Amino acid sequence: MSSKEYMKSWIEENRDKVREHDKNWKLNNPEKLKESRHKYYLSHKERFVRSPEKNAEACKKYRESHPDSLRDWEKKNPEKRIEITRRRRSRKKNVLGGHFTEREWQALLDHYGRKCLCCGTPESEKSLERDHVIPLSKPRTSDEISNIQPLCRNCNIKKGTKSTDYRKGVR
Numbered sequence: 001m002s003s004k005e006y007m008k009s010w011i012e013e014n015r016d017k018v019r020e021h022d023k024n025w026k027l028n029n030p031e032k033l034k035e036s037r038h039k040y041y042l043s044h045k046e047r048f049v050r051s052p053e054k055n056a057e058a059c060k061k062y063r064e065s066h067p068d069s070l071r072d073w074e075k076k077n078p079e080k081r082i083e084i085t086r087r088r089r090s091r092k093k094n095v096l097g098g099h100f101t102e103r104e105w106q107a108l109l110d111h112y113g114r115k116c117l118c119c120g121t122p123e124s125e126k127s128l129e130r131d132h133v134i135p136l137s138k139p140r141t142s143d144e145i146s147n148i149q150p151l152c153r154n155c156n157i158k159k160g161t162k163s164t165d166y167r168k169g170v171r
């Protein structure tokens with residue numbers, strides 16, 4: 001029996017002992033463990049990093065096998081869902097820069113007294129929409145809070161694709 005074979009059979013016979021030893025070593029050497037895991041990750045990266053196509057495929061499979069999970073999540077996180085949809089939309093149009101958050105939007109509403117900047121209708125009467133001063137369809141626009149103004153549905157429709165800044169003079 002070669003030494004390698006011997007080792008192998010010894011491990012087989014002492015599986016529990018090996019496992020115990022392994023566990024203790026991991027507990028006593030958290031840094032080394034981290035390092036060895038990192039090394040393993042680096043040399044097997046392709047196993048961890050999914051290609052975008054594969055990732056999309058996996059997501060699709062998950063959604064198909066868990067049809068309610070996304071809906072439940074959306075119900076529990078309505079603002080998040082709006083944010084994600086909006087980001088996806090603006091990403092498609094190659095909008096540069098960051099994206100405003102729900103928190104920034106709420107702060108903006110507070111800043112302008114929670115009313116339509118065009119006609120002055122308060123939020124309590126009409127829900128206010130996140131209007132992009134320079135529309136997302138235009139080049140050199142942004143999805144940052146500096147490009148957002150609250151408008152009611154009517155005024156937003158009237159504004160259309162124009163770049164009317166109703167914030168001027170309101171501040």
Ligand SMILES: [Zn+2]
Pocket residue numbers: 116117118119120121151152153154155156
């Ligand atoms: Zn209005």
